[in-house]
Amino acid sequence: MSLLAASNLTKRYRRGGKTVIAVDDVSFHIEPGETLALAGPSGSGKSTIARLALRLIEPDAGRIEFEGGDFLALRGATLRARRARLQMVFQDPLAAFNPRATVARALDDPLRIHGIASRGERPRRIAELLERVGLPADLASRAVHEISGGQRQRVAIARAIATKPSLIVLDEAVSALDVSVRGQILELLLDLQREQKIAYLFISHDLGVVRAVAHRIILLDAGRIAESGEARAVVDAPRSAIGKALVAAAPRLDRSIRHNAP
Amino acid sequence: MTVLASIGELTVTYRRDGGEVTALRSVSLDIMAGERLAIIGESGSGKSTLALAIAELLPSSSADGRIEWPGLGRTPLLGRDIGFVFQDPSASLDPVMTIGKQIAEVARAHLGLTWSQAYAKARTLLERIRLPDPDSALQAFPHQLSGGQKQRVAIAAAIAAGPKLLIADEATSALDTIVQAEIVALIRRLVAEDGMTLLFISHDIALAAELAERIAVFRHGRLVELGPTARIVGAPTQAYTRMLLDAHIGLDAAPLLDRAGLRS
Amino acid sequence: MSPLRRFLRAPEAVAGAILLSALMAMALSASLLFPSDPQAIAGPALLPPFQDWSLPLGTDRLGRDVLAELFHGARTSLAVGLAAAAASLAIGAVVGTLAGFAGGLVDEVLMRITDAFQTVPGFLLALAFVSVVGPSLGAVVIAIALGTWTGPARIARAEVLSIRERDYVASARAIGMHPLEIAFREVLPNALPPVLAMSSVIVAAAILTEAALSFLGLGDPNRVTWGGMIAEGRTVLRTAPFLSIVPGMALVLTVLGVYLAGEGIVETTAVRRGLS
Numbered sequence: 070m071s072l073l074a075a076s077n078l079t080k081r082y083r084r085g086g087k088t089v090i091a092v093d094d095v096s097f098h099i100e101p102g103e104t105l106a107l108a109g110p111s112g113s114g115k116s117t118i119a120r121l122a123l124r125l126i127e128p129d130a131g132r133i134e135f136e137g138g139d140f141l142a143l144r145g146a147t148l149r150a151r152r153a154r155l156q157m158v159f160q161d162p163l164a165a166f167n168p169r170a171t172v173a174r175a176l177d178d179p180l181r182i183h184g185i186a187s188r189g190e191r192p193r194r195i196a197e198l199l200e201r202v203g204l205p206a207d208l209a210s211r212a213v214h215e216i217s218g219g220q221r222q223r224v225a226i227a228r229a230i231a232t233k234p235s236l237i238v239l240d241e242a243v244s245a246l247d248v249s250v251r252g253q254i255l256e257l258l259l260d261l262q263r264e265q266k267i268a269y270l271f272i273s274h275d276l277g278v279v280r281a282v283a284h285r286i287i288l289l290d291a292g293r294i295a296e297s298g299e300a301r302a303v304v305d306a307p308r309s310a311i312g313k314a315l316v317a318a319a320p321r322l323d324r325s326i327r328h329n330a331p
Numbered sequence: 332m333t334v335l336a337s338i339g340e341l342t343v344t345y346r347r348d349g350g351e352v353t354a355l356r357s358v359s360l361d362i363m364a365g366e367r368l369a370i371i372g373e374s375g376s377g378k379s380t381l382a383l384a385i386a387e388l389l390p391s392s393s394a395d396g397r398i399e400w401p402g403l404g405r406t407p408l409l410g411r412d413i414g415f416v417f418q419d420p421s422a423s424l425d426p427v428m429t430i431g432k433q434i435a436e437v438a439r440a441h442l443g444l445t446w447s448q449a450y451a452k453a454r455t456l457l458e459r460i461r462l463p464d465p466d467s468a469l470q471a472f473p474h475q476l477s478g479g480q481k482q483r484v485a486i487a488a489a490i491a492a493g494p495k496l497l498i499a500d501e502a503t504s505a506l507d508t509i510v511q512a513e514i515v516a517l518i519r520r521l522v523a524e525d526g527m528t529l530l531f532i533s534h535d536i537a538l539a540a541e542l543a544e545r546i547a548v549f550r551h552g553r554l555v556e557l558g559p560t561a562r563i564v565g566a567p568t569q570a571y572t573r574m575l576l577d578a579h580i581g582l583d584a585a586p587l588l589d590r591a592g593l594r595s
Numbered sequence: 596m597s598p599l600r601r602f603l604r605a606p607e608a609v610a611g612a613i614l615l616s617a618l619m620a621m622a623l624s625a626s627l628l629f630p631s632d633p634q635a636i637a638g639p640a641l642l643p644p645f646q647d648w649s650l651p652l653g654t655d656r657l658g659r660d661v662l663a664e665l666f667h668g669a670r671t672s673l674a675v676g677l678a679a680a681a682a683s684l685a686i687g688a689v690v691g692t693l694a695g696f697a698g699g700l701v702d703e704v705l706m707r708i709t710d711a712f713q714t715v716p717g718f719l720l721a722l723a724f725v726s727v728v729g730p731s732l733g734a735v736v737i738a739i740a741l742g743t744w745t746g747p748a749r750i751a752r753a754e755v756l757s758i759r760e761r762d763y764v765a766s767a768r769a770i771g772m773h774p775l776e777i778a779f780r781e782v783l784p785n786a787l788p789p790v791l792a793m794s795s796v797i798v799a800a801a802i803l804t805e806a807a808l809s810f811l812g813l814g815d816p817n818r819v820t821w822g823g824m825i826a827e828g829r830t831v832l833r834t835a836p837f838l839s840i841v842p843g844m845a846l847v848l849t850v851l852g853v854y855l856a857g858e859g860i861v862e863t864t865a866v867r868r869g870l871s
Contacts (some may be wrong), residue, residue: 104588111507112476164762167781179770218374229769246536248578249374259591274507276579281587284594306580310866312598318512320537322579324564 070137070234071098072268073122073155078131080117092128093292099236101264106279106300109311115272116121118289119240122270123157135236153183154231160241162221166213172224173209174201178323179231198227204206219250223257230261236271243278256281267276276319280304288312335402335528336429337497338386338533342395343380343552354380356552357396362496364402367522367529369543369560371536371575377552380531382500386413403511411441414489414527418501424473424488431469434488441492444499456487459524464472479510483517490521496523500532515542523530540564548572601863606686608859614852621669629663633819637663641835646849655827655838665817665845672802672849675735679801680794682716687747688783688790694748695755695786696778706752717742721804725813732815734810739801744796747790754786795857799850821846 080092090115099105107115120126122133124140132142134155143151159165166175175196180186188196196206202223213221222242229237239258243251259282261267273279277284283300288311296309307313343355345588351456355377372378373378376463383389385398386409400407405547407413417423425433435449450469457465460483473481481503489497493507499518519533521544522529533539539546544562548571550556554567567573602608637660638759642653652661694705712720721738723844728734759762759782767777808814809822821842828838 102593104593110509120765121771124383125768147769152769155769157766157769159762159766161762165766167763167785169769170763178772179769182771182773205371223591228766228862232770248536248575250371252578252580255587256591259587259593263591263593275580276508277582277584280582281580281584284588301586314509318509320512320535320541321536322540322564322581323574327607 071134072101072136073140074098074132074268075118075122075135076132076134078118078121078128078133080114080121085303086163090209090292092121093330094291095220095289095294097287097294097297099268100271102262102268103285104262104269104271104283106271106273106283107272107288107289108276108279108286108315109295110274110315111287112291114292115274115289115313116240117292119157119270119272123152123155123238124291125157133181137326141241150183153179154234155236155238156229156234157238157240158222158229160207160245162218162225163214165225166221168214170213171209171214172211175213175224176209176231179228181230185232194231198231200223201230201255201261202227203253219254222246222250222254226254226257227262230265230267233265234267235271236268238272239271241274242271244273244275251278258282271328276304276315288315298315333364333402334361334542335400336362336401336407337401338362338381338385338396338559339399340383340396341384341398343389343393343409344395345393345497354552355384357547358552358554360529360547360554360557362528364495365526365528366411366545367519367543368529369533369539369541369546370549371546372549372577373534375551376549378532379500380552382415382498383529385496386415386416386498404574407496408441410437410494411492412494412496414486414492414494414497416482416485416497416499416502418491419480420471420485422544423485424481426473428472429469430471430473430476430484434491437488437491452491452524453487454472456547457484457504458486459521460487461526467592473517477510479490479506479513482506482510482514483555486517486521490525490527490541493525494527496528498530498532501534502531503538504534511538518542532563535583537579599853602859604823605859605862607855608784608862611857611859613854614848615856618669618673618849620853621666622673623666625663625666625670629660629666629768631663633663633667634659642829643835644825644837644841649777652841655837656831656835659797659810661824661841662826663842664819666820668824668842669849671732671818671820672805672846673814675732675739675805676798676802676853678736679739679805680797682736682741683797683801684747684794685792686740686744688787689748690744690752691748691751691753691790692755692778692783692786695752696774697832697866698784702752709748712741712862713745715742717800718804718807721808721811725808730808730813730815732818735805738808739804743797743800745761747793750793751783751786751790754789755782758782792857792861795853795861798857799853802846802850802853 076279078092078095082089091177092269095118107118110114110142110164121128155164173195177191180191180194195209199206199208204220204223243254246254267322273281286300286303287297288295288309296303296307302318307316335573338358341358345354362427370378370381384394409415409564410460430448431453433446434453438444438452439446439449454465457468462468462480462483485531503514506514531539531543543560546560547557550571556567556572563572564576567576636658638650638654638658639656640654640656642650644653650660656660690705693704720742724741725734726736764777764781767781806822809820810826814820815821824842825839832839
């Protein structure tokens with residue numbers, strides 16, 4: 070059984086009297102421990118789908134099954150409790166934290182809300198989480214805006230894994246990072262996936278990164294699924310027009326001179 | 332080849348929270364007339380500071396060193412001699428002025444044209460940047476355009492006065508891959524047609540390598556390595572440059588999934 | 596540069612701070628320097644200032660010590676001004692946050708109530724409230740707050756509407772935080788700075804409104820107030836103008852002090868935010 074199965078999701082926005090269909094009859098499923106990538110140009114609906122899957126926004130039509138239950142039927146406290154299993158990491162790690170937050174508070178929130186650890190136990194759990202994402206425990210007392218972008222994204226990942234989720238939505242989670250940091254964050258995500266069998270819904274416009282980390286891919290164009298399949302196969306030989314355009318537009322680094330050089 | 336601009340021992344410091352932050356440390360660099368030079372680096376490398384310093388957009392008190400313009404023979408004027416394209420076109424375009432007027436104003440102010448001549452020039456520019464239906468686009472406002480179209484208009488305004496140097500500071504970073512490729516192609520074409528010199532500031536070494544003839548790598552405010560693109564990409568001498576190259580995840584990269592043992 | 600040092604560099608902010616400190620010193624020292632009832636008769640009636648050094652500012656129509664009244668009046672002005680502003684900002688912030696965060700029907704209802712309050716002149720509202728409830732310090736505070744909370748409410752709502760769309764609010768929802776906790780712990784503290792920027796204007800307005808109410812005889816009759824003193828002096832304005840001028844000057848300097856100090860704080864914090 071799929072971990073998450075979305076069927077016929079549709080989301081419309083009203084903008085200046087006109088109705089824009091952001092997501093048009095999209096169906097997909099994610100298996101436990103799997104990375105499914107959503108890729109496409111801006112305006113293709115990939116971020117809208119991420120927010121629909123998390124129920125940060127509500128679909129106009131469609132169904133979402135999560136861990137065997139009707140996710141869209143959940144309300145109030147039951148929905149909030151269920152959110153422990155479905156987490157998110159945002160693109161801009163600075164915008165994703167309350168400007169007043171310290172690292173400790175950002176990590177304390179999920180532990181407290183879901184009753185995962187008692188008040189006395191939480192500092193130790195926070196230290197463990199920091200250690201798990203490769204950060205020193207004494208970072209806890211720092212303000213989130215003081216630490217570096219890479220550290221911040223690690224804290225965001227620690228916050229997301231605090232509730233032991235089965236699925237994390239990564240919305241362009243490595244796009245804003247320096248390349249020297251990006252590789253380490255990707256490695257961390259893959260480590261966590263292997264250890265804790267976490268599935269990822271990996272939203273990205275970067276086909277190179279998608280090909281490197283995703284099992285399967287869905288290419289979106291104007292709110293519809295243009296193509297889907299095994300990530301490497303789709304990126305290596307796209308069949309849809311948008312797939313071909315995305316592949317053609319990706320910058321290529323030809324380092325052949327290095328090998329030819331004496 | 333003549334030198335358009337010569338930067339010597341340029342040091343830039345900012346005041347921040349009582350302390351001083353050094354954004355550039357004694358950078359020396361010659362920009363050749365007619366070349367496409369890419370400045371690449373990560374956050375905090377000083378690459379944007381360098382662009383602002385060349386365009387004289389920094390408060391002079393914070394900069395130390397010299398920038399000379401042998402290829403120009405005069406002190407450059409932003410808009411006339413230097414065209415500047417910023418990362419966010421929404422922030423650099425005036426939201427309540429028509430696109431035609433914004434472009435025409437640059438041409439009028441620096442070329443001494445009448446309004447009708449300036450508008451004719453703006454129309455030609457809109458054609459050159461391949462905006463669909465240039466006649467009605469003249470009367471359009473920025474919010475009616477997509478992000479990529481706005482960046483095209485920003486480029487048109489930047490080159491309206493026929494500058495010698497075009498500086499593009501992360502001009503494609505906010506755009507998706509497809510639009511980014513289109514903007515890069517547009518910049519390449521315009522620079523070639525007008526014989527402009529291009530300073531292309533980017534964090535993306537692969538993108539820079541596709542466009543530039545020379546690459547300068549910056550880190551922590553210092554110039555780490557400078558050379559022809561093929562040499563920088565093919566045989567870098569600095570470990571940092573090699574790290575940047577290795578960190579690039581291209582369409583042919585070995586999937587990390589396999590290394591992590593996550594492929595079933 | 597620290598915000599405090601920047602504050603101390605602005606001359607008008609320093610002037611405001613000095614005026615405010617003087618006012619606070621007056622309010623705090625009132626019962627130490629003038630332990631007896633300021634409304635008790637202390638000497639001959641209508642003694643002009645600077646005649647008798649035991650009564651430096653003279654006496655009023657009933658022979659009460661004007662200086663003692665001035666000190667005790669500072670207490671009332673300051674207490675009412677601060678309490679009314681605090682009440683007004685608190686009501687405004689809560690209403691604005693709920694309206695902006697909840698949206699929909701809640702927003703609609705709360706904002707129409709705000710409209711209703713805003714269309715009635717604040718002073719008229721205060722006048723009506725005190726006449727119905729009866730004059731007391733608490734009633735005056737509530738009366739003033741009733742007329743001034745709408746400004747903070749509108750500003751808080753506008754801020755909340757923009758903050759509501761930020762990623763960190765989405766992040767708080769994604770970890771399952773209760774909506775009320777999101778509204779009051781994540782959103783409200785970040786919406787407060789522009790609301791607090793209004794506080795100096797509200798404190799100043801509250802002090803003036805209190806004085807006006809007292810002038811009309813709607814202040815707390817058991818307390819000395821500057822407005823009451825001016826009203827007292829009005830009947831002998833030609834023969835003993837100092838009885839109106841002294842509390843009038845005190846009122847002007849206080850409002851000026853509050854305003855200048857408040858502006859100074861807003862300016863220095865604005866610069867700090869601009870830099871970061």
